[in-house]
Amino acid sequence: RKEVEQDPGPFNVPEGATVAFNCTYSNSASQSFFWYRQDCRKEPKLLMSVYSSGNEDGRFTAQLNRASQYISLLIRDSKLSDSATYLCVVDLTGTASKLTFGTGTRLQVTL
């Protein structure tokens, strides 16, 4: 089993749709959780941190379920510019050191 697991997609959705990505992680002691966005041939960029109570940033909502070791990202009202790969990222060690990345979920938003 991978330490951080995501559905690679691709998810093809029309503009304006709502899309959700899920991710599971292996270590219950993990402390920090993030979603990063990566455009083709570019570096990953932090989209949002994921907090225990859940958090929202505009059209993006992230949730954490520690009991199920599960993280989600919801994108509402998808835009063409949301097309990218979304990486689920976890500090599995709980020591604020290295990050472990999922393989990423590719999103393609179409007209």
Added chain:
Amino acid sequence: DTGVSQDPRHKITKRGQNVTFRCDPISEHNRLYWYRQTLGQGPEFLTYFQNEAQLEKSRLLSDRFSAERPKGSFSTLEIQRTEQGDSAMYLCASSPGLAESNEQFFGPGTRLTVL
């Protein structure tokens, strides 16, 4: 630009040659990380520094790889006797090193092609 910078952006080399990459972190970030990313995969951790101390190395970092951060600012990653399997994007990241958060900020990467 006050972000993480990496040099060179692209490197093409022949098998068996040595290559060295440089990373300049965000100023005042005391943690610096190196990752490797291959096509269709997420970045994989290689090593990280807190100031000038190298605190952890992945088993992916064979003895042909060495990283330094001599003055606690910029870092170099050297690969000796390159192999075709070393072809990848090498990403550097930095973070403030706060205990309560591990947000890391990435540079643009160095894309290595070994012929």
